[in-house]
Amino acid sequence: MTTTQAAATAEDGIEEISHDRLLAALSAGAAPKRPGAIANSFTYGWRSLLKIKHVPEQLFDVTAFPILFTLLFTFLFGGALAGSPTEYLQFLLPGILVQTTVFITMYTGLTLATDIDKGMFDRFRSLPIWQPSPLVGAMLGDVVRFALACAMVLIVGVILGFRPPGAVQGVLAGVVLILIFCFAVAWIWILIGLTVRSPNSVMALSMIVLFPLTFASNTFVDPATMPSWLQAFVNINPITYLVSAVRAFCNGEFATYDVTVVLIISVALVAIFGPLSMIRYRRR
Amino acid sequence: MSHQSELAIEADGLVKTFGDNRAVDGVSLAIPRGTVYGVLGPNGAGKTTTIRMLATLLRPNGGFAKVGGFDVATEADKVRSVMTLAGQFASVDEDLTGTENLVLLARLYGFSRKGSKDRSAQLLEAFGLTAAADRQVKNYSGGMRRRIDIAASLVVVPEIVFLDEPTTGLDPRSRNQVWDIVRALVSDGATVLLTTQYLEEADQLARRIAVIDTGKVLAEGTPGELKASVGTGVLHIRLAQQEQRVTAEHLLTSRLGVVVEPSSDPFQVAARISDPLLANRGISELHEANIELVSFSMGQPTLDEVFLALTGKDTEHSTAQSEASS
Structure with missing residues (x-):
């Protein structure tokens, strides 16, 4: 008996439980002072970063997609649409920057659905903490991923010959606007992640929504070449405003109207989907 | 002291329906402080749904419940500060290491950076997981996994501990270790509500047992009374x-x-x-x-x-x- 136990111990690395230590640990379990909303959210943000550290594969989507998109569209359409890939790149890159980052917002819903699936959120929801903090914290981590994706696109772009007149500060301003918009869009995915609950359905839904939304915009071509019904859609598509604003920033201009529209849409998205997500989160 | 305050958990006519299915159909419980209370029943009897309502994870459709003297429907935040939940549904993050999971929870409870590390190390040692501290939880064995789940729910030890089928699927040795943990919790003064499919487990640990099936309490009493x-x-x-x-x-x-x-x-x-x-x-x-x-x-x-x-x-x-x- 003793021998088999010892063998099992060696095999699975499990140790015996010491009763005295257990009692000491239990009696030392008094609650410290309760932290605030911001501290809770940052702790969850830390968790997202830890997950990047342990599951670096998840960054593959964030890095491979942008590189693939940039290379593919530049060389596929560049010659036909703008005379040369390099010329087209000046027009395309701000749009690709928007498209890849908006695409990645889907992962917010995917991660959430996976967490719920695995029972993480039952633990979180039973804790005496600021209730939205797991959601807000996850998004803080996601903003880091968005920024990383932007960096990838820009690096590839510069290598291929992207030379924006707006220089570093123009591009940075564009990236900040993209991050704000994507932070807001991610709340839609949070609501979807909380509602459908299966990671696969989130993935399927994202394709149906994001492909039309990002392609039916001014990302790739001038909308003036499109049929009028498509133009009508493109002109109300928020992606169009974001791409115009970022393109202007990269050209060293400030498109007041587009930036304002993007900011209003962002605030509206958070104002609508934030509370809806919280109701859904509490009521499950 | 009034009679009510001697009860850690009281439920009266709790109901939870999912569509046409009455998963919990009028469950009433009165659980005194400082004891282990067993909820015994087969799969799908309504045990987990009952615990989830008491732990503020599900909203009852009818009846009312108080945990630690607080109403689960209207004082959910206070309920969360007097109880903790471990079991088949409240999980830890498989991608993170044992230490990271415990530090995460300690930080959420408000421990300082150093305090979190100390608390995590203390718990890992107490639960015999020091050697596995820096391994990702997905690489743990079944028994270790259950221990880290329970340890994670005891970063702060509140008055009331919910354990949802803590030994289901465990080998006898791991099961005995979980039983030791439950006994230690009670000797430390906690109230434990434990659900189980095994009469032996309820018999070993619980002072009183409620037998439930199809969402109803069929019998309630001490293990001796039930077996009689x-x-x-x-x-x-x-x-x-x-x-x-x-x-x-x-x-x-x-x-x-x-x-x-x-x-x-x-x-x-x-x-x-x-x-x-x-x-x-x-x-x-x-x-x-x-x-x-x-x-x-x-x-x-x-x-x-x-x-x-x-x-x-x-x-x-x-x-x-x-x-x-x-």
Whole structure:
């Protein structure tokens, strides 16, 4: 008996439980002072970063997609649409920057659905903490991923010959606007992640929504070449405003109207989907 | 002190419906402070749904419940500060290491950076997981996984601990270790609400037990009282031929004067006998009557027998078993 136990111990690395230590640990379990909303959210943000550290594969989507998109569209359409890939790149890159980052917002819903699936959120929801903090914290981590994706696109772009007149500060301003918009869009995915609950359905839904939304915009071509019904859609598509604003920033201009529209849409998205997500989160 | 404040958990007519399914159908509980209370029932009986309502994860459709004196519907935040939840549904992050999971929770509770690390190390040592501290939880064995789940729910030890089927699927050694943890919790002054499918587990740990099935409390009492309802001990006999069952049952009733329990298995005879000598006589009698036995054993009534005695109907588990064997 003793021998088999010892063998099992060696095999699975499990140790015996010491009763005295257990009692000491239990009696030392008094609650410290309760932290605030911001501290809770940052702790969850830390968790997202830890997950990047342990599951670096998840960054593959964030890095491979942008590189693939940039290379593919530049060389596929560049010659036909703008005379040369390099010329087209000046027009395309701000749009690709928007498209890849908006695409990645889907992962917010995917991660959430996976967490719920695995029972993480039952633990979180039973804790005496600021209730939205797991959601807000996850998004803080996601903003880091968005920024990383932007960096990838820009690096590839510069290598291929992207030379924006707006220089570093123009591009940075564009990236900040993209991050704000994507932070807001991610709340839609949070609501979807909380509602459908299966990671696969989130993935399927994202394709149906994001492909039309990002392609039916001014990302790739001038909308003036499109049929009028498509133009009508493109002109109300928020992606169009974001791409115009970022393109202007990269050209060293400030498109007041587009930036304002993007900011209003962002605030509206958070104002609508934030509370809806919280109701859904509490009521499950 | 009023009577109410001596109760850690009280529930009155709790109801939870999912569509047409009444998963919990009027459960009432009164659980005194500082004790282990067992909720016993088969899969799908409504145990987990009940715990999830008490832990503020689900909103009851009817009835009311107080945990630590706070209403689960209107004072959810206060309830969360007096209880903790471990079990099949409240999980840890498989991608993170043992230490990272505990530090994460400690930080959420408000421990400082250093305080979190110290608390995590202390818990890992107490739960015998120091060697696995820096391994991702997905690489833990089943027993280790259960321990880190429980450790994660005890970063702060509140008054009330919910353990949802803490030993389901564990080997006997790991199960005994979980039992030790439960005993230590109570000796530390906590109230533990434990759900289980095993009568033995409830018997070992709980001061009182509620037996529930199809969302209702069928019986409530001390383990002794519940077992008395089916007899203190049971002689289980397995026959070679099911045609001999009636003869065997008749023989035991007439010669020994014992009560024979109904059984869903046609090859099985279960007689209430607590005295081994009497059981020995019973076996001899059957032998002399040329009734062939495959096996016999003496023990506590099983959960199936408790259910049969309480409801006259089978648990789904044993029905499935007898269907498979017939």
